[in-house]
Amino acid sequence: MAAEAKTEPPVNKVPDWVQGELFVDVLKKSVKGFSKVKSFKANAGTAAGENYATIMLRINIDIELKDGKDMSVSYMLKLPHQLEMYQQMMKLNNIFETENYSYKEVVPELEQLYRDVGVDVKFGAVAYELNGAKTDNILLEDLAPKGFKNSNRIKGLDQAHTEAALRKLAQWHAASAVRVATKGAYPEKLEVGFYREETRALMDEFNKSISQNFLKCLNTYEGNELYIDHVKSVERKITDQIIKMAKVNPLEFNVLNHGDFWSNNIMFSYDTSGEIDEVYLVDFQMLKYGSVAQDLYYFIFSSTKLEDKVAKFDYYIKFYHDNLVANLKLLKYFKAIPTLRELHKTLVSYGFWGYLAATGVMSAVLVDPTEEASFENFLSDSTEGNHFKNLLYSNPRYKKHIQTILPWLLNRGCFEI
Secondary structure, eight states: OOOOOOOOOOOOOOOTTTGOOOOHHHHHHTTTTTEEEEEEEESSSSSSTSSSSEEEEEEEEEEETSSSOOEEEEEEEEOOOHHHHHHHHHHHOOOOHHHHHHHIIIIHHHHHHHHHOOOOOOSSSOEEEEEEOOOOOOEOOOSSSGBBBOOOOOTOOHHHHHHHHHHHHHEEEEEEHHHHHHEEEEEEEHHHSSSSSHHHHHHHHHHHHHHHHHHHHHHHHGGGGHHHHHHHHHTTTTHHHHHHHHSTTSSSSSSEEOSSSSGGGGEEEOOOTTTTEEEOOOOOOOEEEEEEHHHHHHHHHHHOOOOOOHHTHHHHHHHHHHHHHHHHHTTTTTTOOOOHHHHHHHHTTHHHHHHHHHHHHHHHHHSSOOTOOOHHHHHHHSHHHHHHHHHHHHHHHHHHHHHHHHHHHHHHTTTTT
């Protein structure tokens, strides 16, 4: 695969061009009474294994106001990796263009739909335009000072956090469906996304590398005789099936999927009693219009507790459906609202999204923190890359989860593709 890719600087290496003066225009627009920058510091915004698709930096700036008072502000800055394979992917699907469009157009539009019916719904952080940057970027308000934080990805979300996340997802999905019904289709980049014929070669290369390591580890799982032949059969058809599922069926109920809806992209704030107060979404870089099955499988399999993934799957689907229906009615959706039965039929029809989530994002979520957890090692067939991918699928925690999910998927017919 990308074994020859050049190694980029460590994640905590801040590019030389990221300096205080770069943020002056943003400060003038976002801080009332801003006078000047007194000190500036940029550090890694996430630890290894907590973010893969981009480089995250936390920007801390001490400023002086016009009245002479001092103030501290902070931002989160997202930058692209400089790996050769990553840059090739960006040429085919620039995730920074997608996310910038999301913050400028999609998020405000969906929030406005709720304001129009007298309800205040906010989906995420404020985004800013950073003039003079040397690369693609996303600059966001830092939600940490407002009390927002992620849950423990390895432990998994409990029922209260899962319900809160599904409630927000249902709000997002409902608003996106209403938007299409009233204003027409989203731009092609959101209709098509990354999963298309033009990216087949890249997907084939990535899927082959992942499959080899997954099958190698699967051979060591106890009880694998129940499903290993089915897995071997579908592994040869993964890219075909992804492209097939990604095509929008206009006769079905479709929404704008978040596309990367897992625990680290969901932030929670709490009231004084410790109850969940608000939920914000981050990373709108993989938005994809299509079946709700994509987001639902991705989230439930990647981010809930082991004992809930299968045992509470149907309960969580009904909880999501109840909230989806309530929000569609609130927003005066005039097309047919999907019934719970129809939603379950959709989940069966698109069950392979579940397999992809369980063998893809779930492995990254459940791996122990390690410096080997990097985008480069996901792409590379180097010794280090293969060692990391083997770690994804051989660790005892992942084995417990996947050994629960695979028989369940088999019994639901998801391997019949």
